[in-house]
Amino acid sequence: MSSLPDLVCPAGSLPALKAAVDNGADAVYLGYKNDTNARNFAGLNFDAKTMSEGIRYAHAKGREVLMAINTFAQAGRVADWQKAIDGAVDQGVDAIILADIGLLDYARQRHPQQRLHLSVQGSATSYEAINFCQREFGIQRTVLPRVLTLAQVEHVIKNTSVEIEVFGFGSLCVMNEGRCWLSSYACGESPNTVGACSPAKYVKWDKKPGAMETRLNGILIDRFGDDEPAGYPTLCKGRFEVQGETYYALEEPTSLNVLSILPEIIKIGVRAIKVEGRQRSPTYVTQVTRSLRAALDALKDGGERYHVKPAWQAELAKVSEGSQATLGAYSRPWR
Amino acid sequence: MSDFTIPKFRLPGFVAALGQKLPQWPHGLALIAGLNAALKLKLLPESELTALEDKRFRVQVLDTGGTAHFTYRGGLFRPVFRPEHEPDLAFAANLSAYLQLLSRQEDPDTLFFKRELEITGDTELGLIVKNMLDAVEWPALPKFLLLSR
Numbered sequence: 303m304s305s306l307p308d309l310v311c312p313a314g315s316l317p318a319l320k321a322a323v324d325n326g327a328d329a330v331y332l333g334y335k336n337d338t339n340a341r342n343f344a345g346l347n348f349d350a351k352t353m354s355e356g357i358r359y360a361h362a363k364g365r366e367v368l369m370a371i372n373t374f375a376q377a378g379r380v381a382d383w384q385k386a387i388d389g390a391v392d393q394g395v396d397a398i399i400l401a402d403i404g405l406l407d408y409a410r411q412r413h414p415q416q417r418l419h420l421s422v423q424g425s426a427t428s429y430e431a432i433n434f435c436q437r438e439f440g441i442q443r444t445v446l447p448r449v450l451t452l453a454q455v456e457h458v459i460k461n462t463s464v465e466i467e468v469f470g471f472g473s474l475c476v477m478n479e480g481r482c483w484l485s486s487y488a489c490g491e492s493p494n495t496v497g498a499c500s501p502a503k504y505v506k507w508d509k510k511p512g513a514m515e516t517r518l519n520g521i522l523i524d525r526f527g528d529d530e531p532a533g534y535p536t537l538c539k540g541r542f543e544v545q546g547e548t549y550y551a552l553e554e555p556t557s558l559n560v561l562s563i564l565p566e567i568i569k570i571g572v573r574a575i576k577v578e579g580r581q582r583s584p585t586y587v588t589q590v591t592r593s594l595r596a597a598l599d600a601l602k603d604g605g606e607r608y609h610v611k612p613a614w615q616a617e618l619a620k621v622s623e624g625s626q627a628t629l630g631a632y633s634r635p636w637r
Numbered sequence: 638m639s640d641f642t643i644p645k646f647r648l649p650g651f652v653a654a655l656g657q658k659l660p661q662w663p664h665g666l667a668l669i670a671g672l673n674a675a676l677k678l679k680l681l682p683e684s685e686l687t688a689l690e691d692k693r694f695r696v697q698v699l700d701t702g703g704t705a706h707f708t709y710r711g712g713l714f715r716p717v718f719r720p721e722h723e724p725d726l727a728f729a730a731n732l733s734a735y736l737q738l739l740s741r742q743e744d745p746d747t748l749f750f751k752r753e754l755e756i757t758g759d760t761e762l763g764l765i766v767k768n769m770l771d772a773v774e775w776p777a778l779p780k781f782l783l784l785s786r
């Protein structure tokens with residue numbers, strides 16, 4: 303059995319970072335308080351001061367800090383993104399997670415010593431694309447979009463020396479990761495442009511007798527009965543009328559959860575497992591990190607007798623969007 | 638993490654009926670005193686506080702029937718005694734949900750998905766408040782409570 307993959311956990315704030323480190327994350331990922339990262343939500347993320355404190359905290363306990371600068375530099379403002387890269391290098395982060403090819407090139411030229419990861423937003427799903435980024439920009443790891451089956455992930459790993467990171471838990475952003483413009487269709491802003499899908503200023507939760515309506519820039523995207531679980535207000539998770547039927551036409555509000563296939567993920571040589579959720583609270587980070595750490599540790603010495611403990615599953619199910627979990631594309635019969 | 642857990646509970650209906658008959662300000666004032674104590678300790682980040690200026694908030698505890706209206710102005714949280722219009726941001730939940738939130742036992746999104754926490758009004762403002770509270774590094778609780786009195 304190969305060695306355990308790193309557990310990479312989200313940090314949207316200093317308390318979340320500490321929660322990740324204290325509960326057994328091998329690495330945390332974070333971003334600046336601006337549109338250079340794909341979780342640019344009001345009140346979230348780090349300024350220079352909290353970032354250096356966070357880095358100090360993680361490094362003192364021997365954990366890594368990965369900095370996400372994973373949006374695409376916008377015309378006329380490229381310098382903002384370059385400044386973010388320079389700042390991350392100055393802060394001494396262990397790696398920078400980039401998606402934009404222009405920025406990868408900049409980072410490579412300007413800071414040849416800096417370790418670079420290709421973001422999921424870079425949307426590289428084939429080993430050809432990954433090896434290209436390795437050859438041109440020296441990336442050492444890539445985060446695979448949540449669209450590949452386990453067999454496809456294995457195929458990629460066999461054909462590249464770049465480390466492979468996959469998602470292990472969290473809300474799903476379907477299908478066209480890094481290329482999705484659904485949010486722009488409704489409100490003119492998307493993850494790749496402003497760093498947020500369905501920005502809060504366009505979201506309205508409307509309480510009606512017996513139901514709650516979700517509107518995105520005035521467009522009705524879902525209506526929940528009083529005892530129905532809610533989900534994030536993104537277009538992909540809305541219920542729409544298609545040929546006379548109203549249902550989750552694109553995706554159900556669920557969370558990805560790989561606990562049950564963790565041994566296979568390790569066997570095929572995945573180098574790191576990522577937890578989604580920089581927009582979530584320190585409590586979520588504690589709960590998810592703790593469960594995945596316990597599961598990974600159970601696999602440490604071969605793990606022949608590995609079975610998913612109900613307690614881990616219960617904790618993860620609780621924090622899931624729509625309170626449901628899925629194996630997503632990993633176990634999809636179709637491609 | 639604390640080693641005691643707060644169960645999900647719902648106070649019986651008569652408590653709410655009773656709560657609505659009581660004057661609304663005592664618990665409201667306690668909440669506001671708590672927030673101002675957090676301000677004094679500089680626990681709340683300045684950059685986000687400016688976004689709260691002049692906004693009106695309503696915190697409703699469904700099973701006690703308690704409601705607090707307040708606003709943030711000139712560096713202090715202040716009660717609003719006779720709210721004239723709908724608040725910019727309103728929270729509604731049972732007491733247990735608030736307690737679970739404050740003790741960081743449950744995550745706000747989780748409570749929201751499970752429909753145990755209701756947030757209405759200006760969603761962006763809601764996110765600012767949520768993220769602001771998440772980013773606070775609460776000092777040891779007893780001391781904090783003492784100061785907020």
Ligand code: SF4
Nearest residue numbers: 475476482484499538
């Ligand atoms: S609309 Fe859905 S798939 Fe598209 S970016 Fe947003 S969360 Fe992802």
